[in-house]
Amino acid sequence: MFVAQAPPGNVFMSAFSIGLRSLFAVVLVAGSSVVAAAQDLPTVVIVGAGLAGLNSAMLLEDQGFDVTVLEARDRIGGRLFTLDQVAGKPEAGGNMIGASYARVIDRSRQLGLQLVPSAQLAGGPAAMEYHVGGEFISPAAWAGSPLNPYPESLKRVPPGSAMMAVLRDNPLKTPADWRSANAAQFDTPIGQKLDALGFDERAKQLAGHANSYGNSLDDTSLLAMYRIMAVYTMARGLPGGSVAVAGGNQRLPEAMAASLAGQVLTGKWVTHISRDDKRVTLETADGETYEADYALITVPLPALRNIVISPALPDAQREAIETLDYAKTLQAFFTVEGEYWGQHTPSVWTDTAAERLFATADADGKVSNITLWTTGNEALAFGALEGATQQQALYQAVYDVFPAAKGKVTLREVRDWSNDKLAGGSWLRWQPGQIGAYADVLAAPAGRLFFAGEHTAIVNTGMEGAMESGERAVGELMGLHQSSTKQSLAGEDLFVYCQGCHSLTVGEPHKLGPNLSGFYGRAIASREGYAYSKALAGTDGSWDRESLQNWLNDPQKMAPGNRMIYANPFDQEQLEILLDYLETAGR
Ligand SMILES: Cc1cc2nc3c(=O)[nH]c(=O)nc-3n(C[C@H](O)[C@H](O)[C@H](O)COP(=O)(O)OP(=O)(O)OC[C@H]3O[C@@H](n4cnc5c(N)ncnc54)[C@H](O)[C@@H]3O)c2cc1C
Incomplete structure (x- = not known):
């Protein structure tokens, strides 16, 4: 596989992609303006070449879109950043790929990258x-x-783990539950919980030291911490420990970029985005202009604040973008x-x-x-x-x-990372009260603009959250495209949400979830060579339309304690279409 090094303004393309792209036109108009248009394919400009942007790009190309990725830095990967020039190649960004990272692991394998213990x-x-x-x-x-200043019951907890140790009473059954109405009562400062557990000032000071999720115990949301704990808990039941990409985690986004037919342009700092009913126009700091049918924006919020979007986003969404802060x-x-x-x-x-x-x-x-x-x-x-x-x-x-x-x-x-204008910190940190106020509006599509990125993930966090967010945004974009072109939504398109964890191809290995070829009509949890959770293994019945519908609506209701990491992204109409598809494709 060909992966270019990235001087500013470089174009990342695989050898294969150059041939394919030459079939289509990248049209230069009026001086430095560029129209990212290909003959008949719908076009998408993606802003940001991190995991979210590149996963979106790969999914969109699979669905027949013509994709161009604009990246402000002179390198690919965003918050995946391997320090190749330092002996030992330490990771300056995302370092651990958890056992539950279905999409990250799947993409790495698909692109021929080796995963090694982190x-x-x-x-x-x-x-x-x-x-x-x-x-x-x-x-x-x-x-x-x-x-050791901790209360008696927590004396054995390492000084840096006290904040996690008080989350053992986690009320969230799955990582997706953090946005539920019931969970809102926990969107309070974690410091209050420590007070209730008898932490004195010194104990609180120590518990809040080296806090990756807030600047103080008062500005760290208990609910946000429960969410993180729920992700850990899910991963705990899975085989295998955390891994890394051999040669550095940045090799993954680089390989993703190189696998694209479309261009990944580095050194392209997007400053303005405007849209009307038909097109989206993006301007970069070097004076170029890109037009497309759709734009998918994956930049971290501190960077998004500096992009002028017109017409302006709705007030609540703008407020969310302006207000939410990143961990330093x-x-x-x-x-x-x-x-x-x-x-x-x-x-x-x-x-x-x-x-x-x-x-x-x-x-x-x-x-x-x-x-x-x-x-x-x-x-x-x-x-x-x-x-x-x-x-x-x-x-x-x-x-x-x-x-x-x-x-x-x-x-x-x-x-x-905090003073990096293209990141603003390591990840979004929800402060008390912010989840209820902003989680639902943060990533809402605005006409032909769609939003992804780790900060918009619903179920997972970190790298896997970034990948997951791309799936959601691509699903939304395809929904708009299909309705505006009067095409009907195909079940195959909706399988985009499932393919990170499941293959439907006969003979392909299990991913994080079992291979689904021939599953329809079979007994639940009966696939050879897959280690099911006790919860699912103990569920009677077979996969038919009713059981599958129940499962996709709420897997925890059907088999409490199962390990599927999922939040239902489908409305009823979409679910019916997906069920039709699985009924045929899964036989
Ligand atoms: C120190 C550190 C440690 C971490 N450790 C872990 C870990 O162990 N496990 C884990 O799962 N996660 C970890 N993470 C988080 C993980 O790295 C991120 O969640 C993930 O990489 C984010 O991907 P993304 O695509 O959402 O955003 P990014 O990777 O930030 O990609 C966004 C891209 O947009 C570009 N951009 C920004 N503004 C513009 C603009 N105006 N125009 C054009 N391009 C723009 C940026 O340069 C960037 O390349 C860590 C992060 C950090 C910083």
Whole structure:
């Protein structure tokens, strides 16, 4: 497979795609204006070449759309960013692909990428001491340490895990339930829950330190945390641990881009988008103009705020885009030239400004890299510094924990996601009260504009959320296209929502969900070679129209505790069309 390196303004295309594209016209008009038009195919411009944009592009091409992707950076991947120039190739963006990431895993396999266990801490996953109040404390000694401020029932919980540990009473049955009306009562500050559990000020301070989901316990939503916990809980029942793409996670979006027939143009910073009843027009900072039938926008909200959209989006949606904030993250990547940890572990969770030092080893088991990973206000404080002053502060943060690191570690790279105008942080963080106010309006289509991106995911989070969001947006776009061209919606098109987890092709391996060829009419949970959840394995009956309808409407109602990670995206009419299709295609 051909994957180009990306100088600014480069075009990513596979060798195959160049031949195919030449059948169609990319028309240059009036000076620098470009019309992304192909002969008879409906055209879509996608903004953003991260996972959401590229998954959307692949799905749309499968459905016969002519796709062009505009990416502001000079590289593909967005918040997947492998530091190829640093020894050990640390990940500066998304690093762990969870066992429940059906779409990410499926795309990787489809594109011939190898998945390997994700980077482990040097010495194994348990090899991380705590550094609290200036003292090193081993995990075994933590429960009895006088520096452990947690309430008696939580003394065994690591200092950095208290916020997750209080979520064991999770009322969400599935990750999709966070948007339900019943869940709204939990959209309160997580700090209130800690108060109720008897956390004193010091315990709260420690629990809220290195918080990846808020700047303080008061601005972290309990409901948002329950949602994250529900995703973890779902994944826990699945075989296999977290993985990464061999050679770096960024290889996945690069391979996705290279697989497209359409162009992926880097160095194209979209500044204006306008639409009327027939077309969408996008302008980029370099003065070019792109027209298409539809646009699908996948940029993070802080970047979306800077795109002028006309006519303006509805007030509530605009308010959501203006208001919602991203988790702050700044990482510093060091290489290790000598032993600095003495009798302690090379990785550490610390209540100092460094927050977390993750040490990884090279192939020979030698500690080779440290990632200093700060969040919230610590990330903002480091981010406010510049150049040599910032570097000095980051070195000092390491020395404050490991004085012996002087002269033994070298700072190679600083990645400040918070001050990156094309990201604005690491991921959307819902603050108390915001889910009820904004979750439903955030990604609403506006005429010929559609929205995707991790921040719009309904069920999953992170990379898988980004992939999932592309499916939803493509489904919406196809719905509009079909109704405006008076075509009827085909069941095959609706299977877009299912194909990340299921194949219908005879002989293809199971994905995260079982292969569905020949399933219709068979006993439920009877496919050979697939490890069903106990809940589904214990469900009587066979797959017929009624059982399938019940299942697709609400799998948790039909088989409580099953592991299908899903929220029904279909209205009744669509469901009937999909059922018709499965009745035939699934025999
Ligand atoms: C430090 C860090 C660690 C993470 N760890 C994990 C993890 O372990 N597991 C996990 O699942 N997830 C993790 N994530 C999250 C995961 O990486 C993201 O959720 C996912 O990559 C987001 O994909 P996306 O397509 O929605 O957005 P992005 O990848 O941000 O893609 C959007 C693209 O739009 C481009 N863009 C923005 N504005 C414009 C514009 N005006 N014009 C043109 N292009 C524009 C951006 O440059 C970007 O390429 C992590 C993220 C970070 C930052």
